[in-house]
Amino acid sequence: TQNSTPESWKKPNGMTHKLAQSPLKAKADALWPLRKSLPVWSLAQEIRQGLREKDVMLLVGETGSGKSTQVPQILTTESWCNSRSVTLKNSEKTVCVGGCIAITEPRRVAAITLARRVAEEMGTPLGSSSPASKVGYSVRFDNSTSPCTKIKFLTEGMLLQEMLRDPWLKSYSAVIVDEVHERGVNVDLILGFMRNMTTGGFEGRGRVPLKVVVMSATAEIERLENFFEEGYLAMSKGLGLEQSVTGDSDNESEWSGISDSVQRNPHVPAQHKANTISDGLDHSPRGESSSVIGYKLGQANGDEPHNLSNPNGKERNKSLSHVTKCHIEGRQHPVTVHYTSEPVQDWVDAALRTIFQIHHKEPMPGDILVFLTGQETVESLESLVTEYALSLSRDVPKMLVLPLFAALPQTAQQRVFQPAPPRTRKIILATNIAETSVTVSGVRFVIDCGKAKIKQFRSRIGLDSLLVKPISKSAAIQRKGRAGREAPGQCYRLYTEASYHEMQQNNTPEILRCDLSHAILTMKARGVDDIINFPFLDQPSRDALEKALLQLYQLGALTDSGTINETGTQMAKLPLTVSLGRVLIAAAEPEFNCVSEVIDIISCLSVENIFLNLASEEKKEEVESARRELYRREGDHLTLLTTVQAYAAENSDRKAWAERHFISHRAMQAVTDVRKQLRAQHQQAQILRQEATPHQLTSERATTLVKCFLKGFKMNTARLMPDGSYKTVVGNQTVAIHPSSGLFGKKVEAIMYNEFVFTTKSYARGVSAVQMDWVGEAMGV
Numbered sequence: 001t002q003n004s005t006p007e008s009w010k011k012p013n014g015m016t017h018k019l020a021q022s023p024l025k026a027k028a029d030a031l032w033p034l035r036k037s038l039p040v041w042s043l044a045q046e047i048r049q050g051l052r053e054k055d056v057m058l059l060v061g062e063t064g065s066g067k068s069t070q071v072p073q074i075l076t077t078e079s080w081c082n083s084r085s086v087t088l089k090n091s092e093k094t095v096c097v098g099g100c101i102a103i104t105e106p107r108r109v110a111a112i113t114l115a116r117r118v119a120e121e122m123g124t125p126l127g128s129s130s131p132a133s134k135v136g137y138s139v140r141f142d143n144s145t146s147p148c149t150k151i152k153f154l155t156e157g158m159l160l161q162e163m164l165r166d167p168w169l170k171s172y173s174a175v176i177v178d179e180v181h182e183r184g185v186n187v188d189l190i191l192g193f194m195r196n197m198t199t200g201g202f203e204g205r206g207r208v209p210l211k212v213v214v215m216s217a218t219a220e221i222e223r224l225e226n227f228f229e230e231g232y233l234a235m236s237k238g239l240g241l242e243q244s245v246t247g248d249s250d251n252e253s254e255w256s257g258i259s260d261s262v263q264r265n266p267h268v269p270a271q272h273k274a275n276t277i278s279d280g281l282d283h284s285p286r287g288e289s290s291s292v293i294g295y296k297l298g299q300a301n302g303d304e305p306h307n308l309s310n311p312n313g314k315e316r317n318k319s320l321s322h323v324t325k326c327h328i329e330g331r332q333h334p335v336t337v338h339y340t341s342e343p344v345q346d347w348v349d350a351a352l353r354t355i356f357q358i359h360h361k362e363p364m365p366g367d368i369l370v371f372l373t374g375q376e377t378v379e380s381l382e383s384l385v386t387e388y389a390l391s392l393s394r395d396v397p398k399m400l401v402l403p404l405f406a407a408l409p410q411t412a413q414q415r416v417f418q419p420a421p422p423r424t425r426k427i428i429l430a431t432n433i434a435e436t437s438v439t440v441s442g443v444r445f446v447i448d449c450g451k452a453k454i455k456q457f458r459s460r461i462g463l464d465s466l467l468v469k470p471i472s473k474s475a476a477i478q479r480k481g482r483a484g485r486e487a488p489g490q491c492y493r494l495y496t497e498a499s500y501h502e503m504q505q506n507n508t509p510e511i512l513r514c515d516l517s518h519a520i521l522t523m524k525a526r527g528v529d530d531i532i533n534f535p536f537l538d539q540p541s542r543d544a545l546e547k548a549l550l551q552l553y554q555l556g557a558l559t560d561s562g563t564i565n566e567t568g569t570q571m572a573k574l575p576l577t578v579s580l581g582r583v584l585i586a587a588a589e590p591e592f593n594c595v596s597e598v599i600d601i602i603s604c605l606s607v608e609n610i611f612l613n614l615a616s617e618e619k620k621e622e623v624e625s626a627r628r629e630l631y632r633r634e635g636d637h638l639t640l641l642t643t644v645q646a647y648a649a650e651n652s653d654r655k656a657w658a659e660r661h662f663i664s665h666r667a668m669q670a671v672t673d674v675r676k677q678l679r680a681q682h683q684q685a686q687i688l689r690q691e692a693t694p695h696q697l698t699s700e701r702a703t704t705l706v707k708c709f710l711k712g713f714k715m716n717t718a719r720l721m722p723d724g725s726y727k728t729v730v731g732n733q734t735v736a737i738h739p740s741s742g743l744f745g746k747k748v749e750a751i752m753y754n755e756f757v758f759t760t761k762s763y764a765r766g767v768s769a770v771q772m773d774w775v776g777e778a779m780g781v
């Protein structure tokens with residue numbers, strides 16, 4: 001097929017060239033040739049046709065093929081995308097249904113950059129900047145839409161929030177679920193809700209169907225297909241969901257029961273097999289060229305790509321099907337893989353050396369993308385590279401070092417997408433955010449540390465903790481692929497070939513390894529009381545579900561019989577973790593009355609780290625003395641509060657203030673963004689008044705604040721043992737105060753902490769001193 005029809009080539013977005021006079025339109029026209037060359041355009045007609053006939057489409061295509069930016073634009077001109085007035089059954093009410101396309105992203109940065117890009121491509125202003133804007137976005141703490149929004153990028157969490165207000169998503173004609181392969185908890189909930197909705201007859205929408213497009217770079221497409229079809233077939237046949245639709249005996253527990261979920265995955269996805277092929281390529285001797293995987297799902301499995309067959313080879317009744325599939329053939333250039341001969345201990349150092357090696361050896365152009373584990377490693381490598389780059393000789397091109405992580409303020413994130421000045425190589429230091437979420441052009445070299453920070457539920461202490469763990473093979477393949485987007489590239493893996501082969505094939509879905517309390521609260525608030533029979537793509541264990549229910553009960557979000565109460569409903573509406581949500585609700589109670597301060601602290605806690613991590617010993621004293629005025633002996637929560645307040649009170653030069661105190665100005669800008677949003681929300685709801693002066697931070701006030709945090713964090717507490725160590729109050733596990741804490745090395749009766757981190761040992765981070773009787777009081781004993 002051709003890349004596009006001649007008409008659409010002449011008239012991008014239905015506009016004639018004559019009209020395209022304004023700068024916005026001129027830019028849109030200039031982008032059009034690039035757009036139409038994207039692989040997805042060759043399937044535009046197939047995608048449109050598929051969704052005219054069916055309600056659900058599964059779309060697989062590798063990163064950069066144009067799924068996120070083009071598919072909403074391909075669909076927005078379809079007649080089913082227009083809004084309609086309908087009268088709801090059993091009521092006289094006439095409501096407006098549809099008109100807008102929602103597209104969900106796992107990360108804020110992707111939602112915002114994609115919205116900006118699509119607005120540019122359509123020649124329309126972005127979001128709330130103009131009432132005529134057609135493209136907007138909605139992310140935590142930032143909603144930028146207009147009354148004319150036709151395409152709205154949202155984080156997964158925000159779509160779930162909208163479902164609390166409008167369970168049938170009446171403002172949308174379609175929901176596009178992007179990046180499903182990431183498999184965060186929220187996307188699994190969305191998939192479950194979408195399945196229920198598409199098989200529920202659309203009653204709440206006056207029978208106007210909601211079209212659902214599920215998009216993925218590495219989809220386990222067969223499983224997704226079965227997932228959506230099972231519900232539909234069950235509905236069509238009038239059977240209960242607990243019955244096996246295919247009648248396959250080894251399949252019959254698929255949607256019933258909640259145990260034994262990990263093993264119970266009978267579908268070996270075609271992708272696994274495709275990966276095996278690419279593994280073969282990676283086994284080639286080091287330095288040898290290996291072509292990167294093309295997602296030949298069907299072929300690798302011996303099937304036709306669009307064959308509607310179930311995994312056990314039995315033909316479905318096609319007339320009953322409501323799912324259609326589309327597969328975009330990828331375009332990838334070969335990428336040469338280099339492994340280290342020995343395991344690498346200090347991979348920040350190894351990455352540093354590799355960056356300079358490439359920079360000296362390899363010709364321009366060709367930017368370098370480095371995958372690291374988190375904000376902290378990104379920032380420490382950033383300062384090292386910047387320092388060394390100063391000593392580059394004049395005849396070597398310059399380096400432009402650009403960090404990229406989720407908590408980075410928007411303006412800084414945008415810099416990554418701008419072209420580098422002449423004779424300058426971009427060095428992008430990213431977390432796994434750059435794996436599939438954002439496409440940065442110009443990259444020819446990838447350095448992969450082989451690790452990522454992941455959240456894992458530790459059932460002994462009943463908490464999520466952050467662990468640095470090896471990535472999966474499919475993540476390593478994605479990272480490698482970033483080097484071959486525009487030309488042949490090179491990938492330097494900072495691990496041995498043997499370690500690569502030891503990696504697990506795919507990422508474990510978050511729902512199988514994380515605390516589920518927020519997910520369950522969202523489900524309950526959305527009216528799902530029967531958690532066990534909710535259609536999960538991967539069923540969490542009974543143990544994990546019970547722990548989450550117990551935690552919600554302990555936080556006072558559920559009644560004795562397990563139904564959601566007023567506190568729970570309020571918590572579900574807050575864009576915060578259940579613990580922080582509980583604290584913020586408590587803050588408004590007369591007993592505490594400290595909303596303003598709690599917002600300040602929560603804003604800091606939602607940004608990874610505001611204090612710069614300065615490793616060198618000689619600087620330590622200087623840093624300590626600079627920060628002395630901010631330090632509070634009660635602990636980190638109060639120190640954060642004084643820091644935010646001092647920063648907010650600084651009227652002259654906030655950047656200089658931050659530098660003077662060895663605080664990340666960048667992080668403080670992000671804190672300020674969050675704080676502004678939370679304050680505005682609370683002022684609007686009249687929970688917060690615009691106070692002229694903040695409360696004096698007396699020691700009574702400090703106690704009130706810490707006690708208020710205990711309302712949400714009573715489970716995150718540990719007491720001092722006679723031997724000087726701390727043991728968790730729940731689970732009796734040893735935990736040490738993290739060196740980044742102001743209380744590091746201090747001995748206090750008991751501690752409350754914001755998070756549990758496991759590196760070489762278990763650490764509590766974000767720590768405040770508490771008394772055991774406060775903990776007892778909070779626990780109601």
Ligand code: ADP
Pocket residue numbers: 038061062063064065066067068069070113114117417436439441
């Ligand atoms: P996919 O969703 O399949 O990964 P995208 O639609 O996100 O693909 O991106 C398609 C192409 O559009 C990219 O390869 C890139 O060339 C271009 N693109 C996307 N976002 C931006 C951006 N913010 N700035 C510049 N180019 C972009």
